Amino acid sequence: METIEQGDAFDPNCPTRMVLDRIGDRWTVLVVISLRNGPRRFTELRRKVNGVTPKVLTQTLRAMERDGLVTREVFAEVPPRVEYTLTPLGMSLQTPIQAIADWAEANVGKVMSAREASLQA
Amino acid sequence: METIEQGDAFDPNCPTRMVLDRIGDRWTVLVVISLRNGPRRFTELRRKVNGVTPKVLTQTLRAMERDGLVTREVFAEVPPRVEYTLTPLGMSLQTPIQAIADWAEANVGKVMSAREASLQA
């Protein structure tokens, strides 16, 4: 079936629900965007992903690692260096993310004016 | 600019961030899917969106109404009837949602096996 089904995201165990949960969280999408041009170090990511705390960034990266979206590579150096890289799977996530971004840019104006209008009513 | 920018979703006030917040919540996406074939009544939605409580469904619908995604129409009848309908804006949300669903269906297997694999490591 090519289109969304009723039983789809309504069930916690369903594919779409799972992806939605990932995309829904505050940072996963930002990390994907930040890594799209190649590997980044932890601190680089911290700077790019404006305002994320180390704990949460670590949480996010670990979750993404578990799901096969990023790989984590530790270099036994002094000072220590850790690089995160998008897997092909992680890279492919950019397609739906881009779709969202496109919709957002195209329609944010309408949403904002709807919001304004509802304040007066 | 056609592609995602760094400053994009990193700022709470930015378009993508806003849309992500909507998509991230548990029910908005499900309501959009449930309404795609035409207007639905409150209780119909409650049934379709499996397990949502009236309070939360109302919250979701009100938020969507504010953002111009749905319209709410009250019929002065006995018994009372209220219909919710997707606006064109709300309809257009199905494009990115479909992109997510497609990605999910195509890649859920990989994510699941990555998860399995990480359990043994």
Added chain:
DNA sequence: CCGGATCCTATCCGATACTG
């Protein structure tokens, strides 16, 4: 430099009960 440990708060969500 990387990120774990701990504590805390905000928010979302669910259950239940009640009203026009």
Added chain:
DNA sequence: CAGTATCGGATAGGATCCGG
């Protein structure tokens, strides 16, 4: 039928400190 009111629990996320 279509909600509202109230309460309570779960959890993501933030602040801060500390260790390898």
